[in-house]
Amino acid sequence: MHQPMLAQTGRLEDLSRPGYLYEPKLDGTRAMCYKDSRLIFVNRRERDITERYPEFDLLQDIKAGRCVLDGEIVVFDSKGNPDFRLLQKREQSSSTMRKALSVRHPATYVVFDVLMKDGADLTSTPLIERRRKLQMIITESKFLRTIVSSTDGMKLWELAKRRGIEGVMAKRIDSIYEEGRRSSSWLKFKTTSTLDCIIVGYTSELRPLSSLALGLIDASSIIFIGKVGTGFTDAFMGSLKTRLDEIKVEDPPVINPPEQPVIWTKPQLVCEVEYLEITPQLHLRAPSFKRLREDRLPGDCTLDQIKGS
Secondary structure, X not given: OOOOOEEEEOOHXXXXXXXXXXXXXXXXXXXXXEEOOOEXXXXXXXXXXXXXXXXXXXXHHEOOOOEEEEEEEXXXXXOOOEOHHHHHHHHOOOOOOHHHHHHHOOOEEEEEEEXXXXXXXXXXXXXXXXXXXXXXXXXXXXXXXXXXXXXXXXXXXXHHHHHOOOEEEEEEOOOOOXXXXXXXXXXXXXXXXXXXXXXEXXXXXXXXXXXXXXXXXXXXXXXXXXXXXXXXXXXXXXXXXXXXXXXXXXXXXXXXXXXXXXXXXXXXXXXXXXXXXXXXXXXXXXXXXXXXXXXXXXXXXXXXXXXXX
């Protein structure tokens, strides 16, 4: 299996850099597509998710005998914006509902890179050349697109903010594909402040699940960065508590546990949290729960997200 290349956090002034392609940052599920005699889609947790998307009958739309593609699985809303809530319905659906949901909320695989074509390794080929090869092998359809790009990062940034899109990606045109590495050749810019955090426990002060305890990886340890107690529905909290109770542990998985009592869990689940700012003590101010990230690994939840490095 191939590991996806990851981006570092950019600064707004980086959106004016020459020698970059700028793309919309799509709010979906990152997935590698492996084509041979059939198509296989694999998410960042290295899980085969092909069966979730029966509409992805795309074999004839990819003009290569064998290839490895990198892209994002997205469900677009009526305005043409990515809608992660609709995608989650697809991801959490039972096998009996998949066909119906593929019609009601069809997904699109938006491709932005090619790592291998017909036995040739392209990871050391500059991005601009990989894009040319990608355009040659992809026939766009309702369920398959290639990413749009621009050389004007600030213009795309303003458009992303107006439309409520997650953000912008900047990719150096001469960059190679660095598998599994968070590289400075790719930069990400989010229109809101969010973090992918490890769920390390929960509290039961006013409800069975009142808040989630959150952590980030710093070097080889997990540090506690605060709790989030808003943003979930009662129904969701009930189902999440069931999952957390299955992975409870006695000892805190963080090196700096708070004085207040926490029911600790194994650091296995990842959630995305929106926040106002980070305090000097590295705690989240005014956090709000956005969603579980089943496509993220705990190892992705590093302090580098805050440091932007």
